[in-house]
Amino acid sequence: MIRLAKKEDIPRLQELLEQILIVHHQARPDIFKAEGSKFTDKELEAVIGDTNKPVFVYEDENGMILGHLFLMIKEVSENDGPQKPVKTLFIDDLCVDEKARGQKLGEKLYQFALDYAKQLGCYNLTLHVWDDNKGALRFYERLGMKPRYTEMETILK
Template sequence: MIRRAVLADIPRLQVLLGQILSVHHAVRPDIFKASGSKFSDQALKELMFNDQRPIFVYEDDKGELLGHLFLMIQEAQGSAMMPNKTLFIDDLCVDEAARGQKIGETLYQFACRKAFEWDCYNLTLNVWNANAGAVNFYERMGMTPQEMRMETIIHPHLENEQ
């Protein structure tokens, strides 16, 4: 079952956010810390009551929270952009112990339904190129690249100083 997150979900959300951070650290240790969370408990509380940035959770029939979906409604910005509304997946995670059960696919399809329901033009997200598993997953879901962000590392030695 997918439902809106509640305050009691925060400890479990933090575990899942830690798993995502661990994956990101594995592929880009120069950017991501080895442990921690993208959001503080307070930030999660605030997001839970923000209808522009809803958090949904996937709960199994035993009441165990096995995944989450952080969404963000975005409006087109700038005079050169066509007016439209986008549903942005800020975070999609399935517990590493529950992967392979189509939970990620279920959460993704839920996001597609919400985008349709909320009259969004498209559904977008960011994914790190080095995270091959996530890239393959989103391609299987039918997503295609919209734009590419490129980089040049200027100070590689700074990685060791932080």
């Protein structure tokens, strides 16, 4: 079952966020720390309460949270420069517990986000994925996503 996250879910969300950090650290240790979190508990509580940044969790029949989906509703208005007005649903974070992978839970979370975007009347569903995260790239390409743009870098140190 996929449901909105609650304050009581914060400890489990922190565990899943740590798993994501480890994946990012392994791919880019020059950028990502080996431990820590994207949010403090207090920040996470604020995100959970923000209707423009809904957080959903995938919960099994025993009440165990096996994955999460952090979303952001982004809107470009007519007054925002040369771009046409557009409403986008951005996947800020999609995670399936490492012990629950291979059960198509990531696909279920992605499909949920896609359906949610359609319900909101969004033009598109977007996300960022690190180029070194080959597994995530394959996963999203298999689901039909295509690159929107490429950000390049030159490391100076």
